[in-house]
Each structure stands twice: as C-alpha cells, then as structure tokens.
Amino acid sequence: MADSKLLPSPGGDPVAVETLLQDVFGIVVDEAIRKGTSASEKVCDWKEPEELKQLLDLELQSQGESQEQILERCRAVIRYSVKTGHPRFFNQLFSGLDPHSLAGRIITESLNTSPYTYEIAPVFVLMEEEVLKKLRALVGWSSGDGVFCPGGSISNMYAINLARYQRYPDCKQRGLRALPPLALFTSKECHYSINKGAAFLGLGTDSVRVVKADERGKMIPEDLERQISLAEAEGAVPFLVSATSGTTVLGAFDPLDAIADVCQRHGLWLHVDAAWGGSVLLSQTHRHLLDGIQRADSVAWNPHKLLAAGLQCSALLLQDTSNLLKRCHGFQASYLFPQDKFYDVALDTGDKVVQCGRRVDCLKLWLMWKAQGGQGLEQRIDQAFALARYLVEEIKKREGFELVMEVAPVLKERMVKEGSMMIGYQPHGSHGNFFRMVVANPTLTCADIDFLLNELERLGQDL
C-alpha cells in the first residue's frame, strides 16, 4: 500500500517521477548552467512580448499534458529567459551562478519547509541562528538578533517599524494616530524602499526627510544635522536615520561614523541599508568603507547581491538583545506557537516576522560559505574591486566614452536584441542617461571588461 504512493506521481509510478526530475535536471544543466554561463551564447534570446506569448503557449487548460510536452516547456522557459549567470549580464545588483548556493537552493526546494518553528525546521532554525551570528560578527557585534526577510526592502521596513516601536510601544496597539508626527532621515541617494516603506507603514512619504549627498553620492552629515533641526522646528519627532552602504546608482558608502555621532547626539535609531555593500565587510582590504557600522542599531545586508547567494537572501541584523523583534512583531498564535511544547519555544522564530510561512533562506549561504570559506568569499569581493578599478582605467584610455551618455537607451536596445550583454542605465542629477556597470559575478575576468568596452564601442559606432 505504502509503496504505491511513494510519490504524488503521474500515473502513480515513482519511477516516472524520478525520471521526470532526472530529465528536468539534465535540461537545467545543459541549458541554464552550461549554455547559460557560456560567453559564446546569448544573454537572452530576445522576443517581443506578443511573439513570446505565442512561443510559450502560456494558457492553462483543463487537460494535462504528456511528459514530453512538459519537458519541451521546460526547455522553452529556459531558452527565452535572461541568463543572470552569464558573464555579460551586468544589468542588476545580482549576477553569477554559484554552484554550492544552487545546490543549497535545490535542497531547500526539495525539503519545502518554513523556519517558523523548531519542530518543523530543526536544521534551519539552528542554521539561521548560526549564519546570522556570523554576519553580526562581521558587523562587529558579539550578540544581537536578526532574521532573513523576503528582500532588502522588507528589511528596511522592519528597521523603521522596530525603531518606532522601541520609542512608542503603544503604536502596535493604538496606531500612529496616538503618536506625534515622526520624521526619518536618509540621503537623496537612498534606495526607494525607504519611501515605499514610509508609505506602507502609514507614516507617509512626507515623513522622509531628504539629506543632501556630495558629488560622490555620500550623505553630508552636516546637512543631516540641519534637517533634524528643521524637522524639530516644524514639530516633528526625529526617530531614525537610514544610512546607505553602497547606494543603488553610484555605489556610494555614507560616512557611518560621522552619522552615528549625529544619531548619538539626538538619540536616533541608526539603520544601515547595506543591502549592496554589506558583503564588503568580508574584505580586510575594503571593509573600512563601512567603518562605524558597529554603531548601528540595525543593518540590512543582502548576500544575494555581491555574494551571489541566490534570490532571495536578505538578512536584517540587530544589535538588540531585548527580544525587540518578537515583542514588536509577535502575536502568539496558539495554533503555531503553543507554549506547552516539549522543547524550548524560544527556538520558534515565527513571531519575529510579520509573515507567517517563510522561506528557508539560510542554507544556500551556509553551504556556499562552508565550501568557499570566508577566505574564498573575501577573494571574490577583492576581485570585484580590482575589476571595477580596471574598468575605470580602461575607460580613461578610450576616447568618446564620456560622450556616449545620451545614447544609452539606443545602445541598450541594440545589446538586448542581439543578446550580447545587458547593462542598466539611468539618469542621475544633472547627468543624462548613463550605464551603471555592476561587477558582482564572481567569475568575471578582465577579458569580460574588455569585451564590455569593445562591445559598447561597436554598438555605438554609427552614433
């Protein structure tokens, strides 16, 4: 009896299930991994939306399809998708394909559990604790708290919510109407999630006070002081400063020590959005960019960006040891967190978050770290800085590169349709559209940078 339903199998046949998964895995290795990371293949086989819809035959029907049809669908999905592990994919703050992380992700999917209780995720509850401890140690904290969030935006929102709860615990029950008007501070180079978060949390975007940044994109601490005074003069209560370590467009690192001084003077919660730059803490050579981060109250750090841990791997780290996360977010649902369990219920992490079910995001980072070691990861960071430096030097040697700015949208269209590479562009301040080069893929070499520059020249030679 038991044998006949080993698996939820098509036709009740476990052998067919294993064959299906073996076949799909073979397709993944061939198409997504081997071809998908090969410089001689396209980054993406670009199709216009209407054509792609036809090619994919997306409609869901009443009748199921054969195994052969399903395998053909798997091939098509991969064929027309962007290969973010491709050496010429520079378009996002994530790229590259780490095999150990991918292995961890496949195991995660096969186990399909949620780390909200020790009971149903014993390995991952303990592992998450260990990984967070390691990340906190790199920040400079020997104790604290934390949790993995579905992305850096949610991590930033958590920080804002925790800061206001710490100051006004009443808020949880009585809401913002019971509070004075609040003000939070961040530079004009901050990630847009600070504004999205202020709106979502009911504070409103008006509560976000914009601090000036210098020409490199770093927050100006003197202007932070000015903005705090201004807010207070207008009757608002400052409660949080969100500094950025690695801004989205310019990659700037805010001067954390000077900002921490201001926060200390005014008794403000210091949050550091290090979603992009946090991984630099692994590098002895470059971690000085984040000097002062140990003075923060909270840090958002996304190893899925510079460490290529896979979407999503976003840690929110806290210096707090007073159980603030659970006090702020907890609601003690009796069906999930009865207190009469046979193990220490402090291990149940579900009340740290505003989610209920939550994905396991620690294994992929843990397994990659075990395989590479801290040293291996450090080398990746140092290599990324070296390649960025190489890029700057090479650009200086070439004529015309500053002048191509206004043609970025045209070059972008050409590169995507050819599938030769992908880079993001955007305007910034008084500058028109320019390409933002992201060097995050751990397999990149100088040859890839040379390719990039040659390709930009080739694509724009008639402009």
Add this chain to the structure above:
Amino acid sequence: MADSKLLPSPGGDPVAVETLLQDVFGIVVDEAIRKGTSASEKVCDWKEPEELKQLLDLELQSQGESQEQILERCRAVIRYSVKTGHPRFFNQLFSGLDPHSLAGRIITESLNTSPYTYEIAPVFVLMEEEVLKKLRALVGWSSGDGVFCPGGSISNMYAINLARYQRYPDCKQRGLRALPPLALFTSKECHYSINKGAAFLGLGTDSVRVVKADERGKMIPEDLERQISLAEAEGAVPFLVSATSGTTVLGAFDPLDAIADVCQRHGLWLHVDAAWGGSVLLSQTHRHLLDGIQRADSVAWNPHKLLAAGLQCSALLLQDTSNLLKRCHGFQASYLFPQDKFYDVALDTGDKVVQCGRRVDCLKLWLMWKAQGGQGLEQRIDQAFALARYLVEEIKKREGFELVMEVAPVLKERMVKEGSMMIGYQPHGSHGNFFRMVVANPTLTCADIDFLLNELERLGQDL
C-alpha cells in the same frame, strides 16, 4: 579565455561543477524524494537542539571544505530535516511533494531572476500575468489585477493598504495622522496576520474590530453589522472587512454573500483571505463554499497550501482595473523603471509591490497546472474532501477519541520523537488542546488515515 570561466567553479573546473550538482541532485532524489516520501521511513529523525548543533557542525570557518565534506553536509541537512512530503506529515497547511512543481522550482532557482521588469524576466512577467488571469477567472472575474506576494500575510497587508489608499489617497504622502481613525472588521477565527498587518501598517491592533463566529467558526453577518455601527458610534471610519475562506484552526468558510451585502450597504472594501480555501474554487463539487467571492475587491489565495505548489506561492487578486496596485505602491525608481525603454513599460511589474527584488513564484504553479490540467487539480481537491469525510466517519466508529484532547501535547511529543507522524494541536475557545488534522497532501489514501487513527490509539494507550 571564455571556456576557462564557464562557471564559478571550485578550482575553475566546469566539469567539477556539473559533477557537484549531479551528486547533490542524486542525494536529493535518494534522501529527500525517495526516502522522504516513503511511509516506511521516519517523518523526522528528531534530535534535541544541542545534540543537533553538534551533529551539524554549523560554524562558518575561514577555510573552505572539500567536495566530499560538502556532500556529507548535504546528506546531514536532509537527514535531520522534517519531510513535509511524507504521507504522515499532517502538521501544517502545506504538505506533499508535487514533482512538476519541484521541477519548476529547480528551474526557477537555476535562472535566478526577479520579475520586476520585462527586460530581465520576459518569460515570467508574461507567465505571472497568465496564471493570475486564470486564478481570477476561477474567482469569477474577467478582468482585474494581481501579483504574487511572499506569503498570505503580506497579501492580506496589501489588501488593507490598498483599501485605505483607495479611500484616502493622501495617506501615501501624508500618513495616517492626516486621516480619521479607521476600523477594519474580521472574525475571531481570522488568521493572525490581520492583526500583525494592522500593527505593521501603523493602524494599530485596536483598529481591528472582532466579529463573532458561530460554533462552526463562520463569521456571523448580523454581528458584523453590529460591530460596524459600534465603530461608527465611537467615531471610527469603517473601511474594510476581511472574510476568511478556510479558517486556520477549524477550516470554516465565512458566508461571503451575506458579508458582501453588508459591505455593499456600507461601502466597505471586501477582502477574502482564501489562503487556505481558495483552491477549493477548482472543484465544481465544493466551490459553493466560496459563493459570493466574485463580489470581493481582493482575494488572497495560496496555491502552496492545498495545491502543494511549494513555498511560497501566494497570489493577491484584485477586481480593480484602475492600476490601483501601481498607484498605491509605486515609486518610479528611475534606475529600474526608466520610461524611455524600447518596450511597453506597462509590462514592468516592479512598482506593483513594496518589495524591490522579488522571487519568481509563478513557474512552479504553471508547470504543475500544465502537467495535471485543471481536471487533475480538481481531483486532488475532491480527494481531500473525501478523505476528510472518511476520517470523520472512522473517528465516530472509535471509542475514546473525543476524550484524548487533554493529552495532545504528550501524544505530540511521542510521535515527533518516534518520527512516525506529525500533527499540530492547539486549544480553541472552551476546548482544550486538540489535534488539527490537515488533509492537503495529494498522495494521501484511506490507508494513511487508518494509520493515523491507529497510531494515535497506540501512542496514547497508557494514558
């Protein structure tokens, strides 16, 4: 040059990478899939936390480890994890292991992209649109909007945020202080995310007005009327009712038509939290339980629960066609959503959400649906109802089953430590602790239900 860096490989050797992934995949098939779904294996090899820490050797070191060590770690992670695909795992509202969904998840991980722009996720932007359209059609809507969220809790929060934004668009900029006190309504059987959401969104849990439920756990519409009047008399502005289709503990379905009548009379946003029960819409036989859902403004539906699509697969569906999602959540970041793109930027979904990067959650459901067809999925739902009915009948035949209630924590400890099965328990109202049986795994048979009852008798025979 290109060949030597095909992959971010240990030792720069792409063959080693493929070997690693093949080996890991073999371990997954053996341990997580074959053994993990076999009734003759344990649901979990239970260890106390301190012992498990020792066994796993979690600490992250500076030195990397050999391939053999990494593979041994993969085996240990699976060995000590709970097998949620096991036929005796009844502990959560998700269970079972669908092979096509797992195939979709492995492809998703190998492609590692975010569906915020068409440019970097052409296949998944179109696929998400198609899957959401299908789910909306089952709700009864021929048009509308929607998005996949990281869990039903976030979907519920979105609904609350959208409802208040629709009524008070000013809220986004000026915050809740610019608004009158708001009130939302839900039954005492609602999921705790409604309260967590009210706190997170700055409304405060006081804004959640609790409506009585009958003895079966269904919201009483007459009491909803009473609570609305009461809130208004206290000077609060009612704006949303959250009904539940499939409550967490009792599995009750609120009477949606009667609740929709109340909402219509008072001009309130009707949200239906159908995270658990939404999948019943696939069954012609049982979908009447959700009659009236087509009158909702928003619906939260988690195919990762009753359809076993894999964590997480949580759709928020909207009847709205006025671009409310983007207007409410959007912030038009110029680096991600420049308007001078070479394709229709309406395809970029990133501004529908408060996240930035977001996981691809549609492929696993789409591929499973393509393989099973709507008919196959409908059979699963009907089978779950049939098994629940069988369970009730069998319990009636056995003596002593009503009386074991107060021993639930003891039986739970025994079953987990033996690894024979897993069921959740909780108190409810005047009832003490009782077991909540969840019949979600699509491979379950009557024999599994018999096992469950026999096992409960065996575990409790000395009590």
